[in-house]
Amino acid sequence: MEGLANTAAGLPLASASDRSLPRPRGALPLYHRTNHRSRESYPMTTTATSAWLKVKDALGASPGTTATLKGWVRTRRDSKAGLSFIALHDGTCHDAIQIVAKNDLPNYEAEIAHLTTGCAIEAEGELVESQGKGQGLEMQASDVRVVGWVEDPDTYPVPMKRHTMEYLREQAHLRVRTNTLGAVARVRHALAMGVHRFFDERDFYYVHTPIITGSDCEGAGEMFRVSTLDAVNPPKTPEGGIDYGQDFFGRDANLTVSGQLNVETYCSALSRVYTFGPTFRAENSNTSRHLAEFWMIEPEIAFADLADDARLAEEMLKFLFDDVLTRRADDMAFFDQRIENGLIDKLRHVIDSPFRVLPYTEAISILKNAKKSFEYPVEWGLDMQSEHERYLTEEYFKQPLVVINYPKKIKAFYMRLNDEGTDGAPEPTVAAMDVLAPGIGEIIGGSQREERLDVLDMRLGEMGLNKDDYWWYRDLRRYGTVPHAGFGLGFERLIQFCTGMQNIRDVIPFPRAPRQCEF
RNA sequence: UCCCCGAUAGCUCAAUGGUAGAGCGAGCGGCUGUUAACCGCUAGGUUGUAGGUUCGAGUCCUACUCGGGGAGCCA
Numbered sequence A: 001m002e003g004l005a006n007t008a009a010g011l012p013l014a015s016a017s018d019r020s021l022p023r024p025r026g027a028l029p030l031y032h033r034t035n036h037r038s039r040e041s042y043p044m045t046t047t048a049t050s051a052w053l054k055v056k057d058a059l060g061a062s063p064g065t066t067a068t069l070k071g072w073v074r075t076r077r078d079s080k081a082g083l084s085f086i087a088l089h090d091g092t093c094h095d096a097i098q099i100v101a102k103n104d105l106p107n108y109e110a111e112i113a114h115l116t117t118g119c120a121i122e123a124e125g126e127l128v129e130s131q132g133k134g135q136g137l138e139m140q141a142s143d144v145r146v147v148g149w150v151e152d153p154d155t156y157p158v159p160m161k162r163h164t165m166e167y168l169r170e171q172a173h174l175r176v177r178t179n180t181l182g183a184v185a186r187v188r189h190a191l192a193m194g195v196h197r198f199f200d201e202r203d204f205y206y207v208h209t210p211i212i213t214g215s216d217c218e219g220a221g222e223m224f225r226v227s228t229l230d231a232v233n234p235p236k237t238p239e240g241g242i243d244y245g246q247d248f249f250g251r252d253a254n255l256t257v258s259g260q261l262n263v264e265t266y267c268s269a270l271s272r273v274y275t276f277g278p279t280f281r282a283e284n285s286n287t288s289r290h291l292a293e294f295w296m297i298e299p300e301i302a303f304a305d306l307a308d309d310a311r312l313a314e315e316m317l318k319f320l321f322d323d324v325l326t327r328r329a330d331d332m333a334f335f336d337q338r339i340e341n342g343l344i345d346k347l348r349h350v351i352d353s354p355f356r357v358l359p360y361t362e363a364i365s366i367l368k369n370a371k372k373s374f375e376y377p378v379e380w381g382l383d384m385q386s387e388h389e390r391y392l393t394e395e396y397f398k399q400p401l402v403v404i405n406y407p408k409k410i411k412a413f414y415m416r417l418n419d420e421g422t423d424g425a426p427e428p429t430v431a432a433m434d435v436l437a438p439g440i441g442e443i444i445g446g447s448q449r450e451e452r453l454d455v456l457d458m459r460l461g462e463m464g465l466n467k468d469d470y471w472w473y474r475d476l477r478r479y480g481t482v483p484h485a486g487f488g489l490g491f492e493r494l495i496q497f498c499t500g501m502q503n504i505r506d507v508i509p510f511p512r513a514p515r516q517c518e519f
Numbered sequence B: 001u002c003c004c005c006g007a008u009a010g011c012u013c014a015a016u017g018g019u020a021g022a023g024c025g026a027g028c029g030g031c032u033g034u035u036a037a038c039c040g041c042u043a044g045g046u047u048g049u050a051g052g053u054u055c056g057a058g059u060c061c062u063a064c065u066c067g068g069g070g071a072g073c074c075a
Helices: A002-010 A013-018 A165-169 A179-201 A260-271 A306-329 A329-339 A343-352 A362-368 A386-396 A453-462 A467-478 A491-499
Strands: A065-081 A084-088 A095-104 A118-130 A136-148 A212-214 A253-255 A272-281 A295-302 A357-358 A401-407 A428-438 A439-448 A484-490
Touching: A002 A343, A013 A095, A013 A295, A065 A136, A065 A179, A084 A118, A084 A453, A118 A306, A165 A179, A179 A272, A179 A306, A179 A329, A179 A491, A260 A343, A260 A467, A260 A484, A295 A306, A295 A491, A306 A329, A306 A343, A306 A428, A306 A439, A329 A343, A329 A491, A357 A362, A362 A386, A386 A401, A386 A428, A386 A439, A428 A484, A439 A467, A453 A467, A484 A491
Parallel strands: A095 A136, A357 A401
Antiparallel strands: A065 A084, A065 A118, A084 A095, A118 A136, A212 A253, A272 A295, A295 A484, A401 A428, A428 A439, A439 A484
16 A cells, blocks of 8 residues: 555654654653663663553553553454554563554554554553453553554565464574564573573583684584685695695684583583583584584583483483473463473473483393384494384383493493493493483483593594594593593474474574575 | 475465466455454466476476475484
8 A cells, every 4th residue: 555655654653753852851762771770771661651561561560550562563453443453562471462552543544553463563551451351451552653664564474374384484584473483482592591590500610612623622523614714725735735724723623513522621620510502513414303503501520420410411301391381381381282282291291200211232122122113223233223212212111211321332432431241231332321302312412421541542542533632631531530421412402392393493593504594 | 415295376275288276364345342353355476497398388308496304414
């Protein structure tokens, strides 16, 4: 509608025009104001005479409160009784609040009646008990100011209708305006805060391990190179290779694939530490549970063995599940209803039952005796395939499992060598563990670390790694070495498990995956 | 990277090798203290890209691009 478009474009925003007018009581323009007294500086009082309330606070306010609300329109419904209902959402909670705008408002015909999903508005009025069903308070608006129009409702990418997750992924800048992705964002935040609170309450220190690392010390997976060399004409060595000696760090460097080796150094002085940061893998992985850039939580505990490690993992997961159910009850109810039926019961069941610890050797014998036929062979010494892990955690035990003591030959060099014959295993095993979750697979991978220098050196040698590259890691075993252990928890996989979201690309704001870096 | 499937209106999908349709969304109108409202009308398309077969291709063939599911790698 042309007239409307002109109105929208040419109309000064009410709050903007207010700003140019003389203000009562020396009020400063909204965005230049500082608040030294209030502990909460945002939201602050605005151009309006009433306090700006978050929707989550407005929904729980006393009837009769006068307030200003700011947010984005979810829906507008008109009643020819002479009023419109506006569902306003500001992200502070799952629910929207209903604003009732009567047609005697001066801008009703020109503006309010044309509001569409996505428009940004400020509304001022009194919070009253709703006359309608299924809601608590609503606002009787005395003023509705349009802050930002949607320029063309017909092509607005996220109107109020069902969308596929695949489509929303292509609208990553707008998808957080939907119920589902907004709920994911709040749950993700709650889980991140929960992680920090869990560790802080237990005297763990949060350690910032480097994101850029020297490549030789990691040895896990394909890495992203970090370089400032001219990509077209890099300096060459006499042998014709690229001369990384002239690169920024004077050597080749990469984005980290794990903070573990670094955090072990802090563990060897501070006893209980953890990292929580981004991690990068340049694997060409195209699955619903892999990202090229993901966040990982890696605790490391000193004077601890694998059993302590497994207990920590269990305690942490249960704490986080309980925490998110409590703090984001609104969003979790939504996930339970719309994304995964039974989700809340699933999480409660996990909280209430002890994790099943299962030695690898025993897992293999369960799989060998299973009536189910597997595509891949089950043999002691082979790594378990997805189908095997799924069978154990989803069908056989139907709960999270901690599989421990894997064959030495399929695990990393730093994992502690077990005594011969542990669990009756036919060959050497290491003190490794995987926590397997139904529907997700491996959510945690960890181990007790090899603290004996001679054994570590033997393992490095067996795997063809150069001792000198690990000189500082080896120093930890030379100076006051102690048994210690840790694990890595994939943060996005944790969110998947807590929300029921099936694709990992939908639980991180801007997913990075092969050929995916648009936003 | 491998296997399988897909790409048609803003979105989700139909359409025997022969005039491209529906639902949702959007706009307008009707009805209504509404609430994933309901009823009516209207607009909206180079059928992913490039080539080929054919009198004729959304449909068949080839390549490419992008997306999904599964596998591997792992968290």
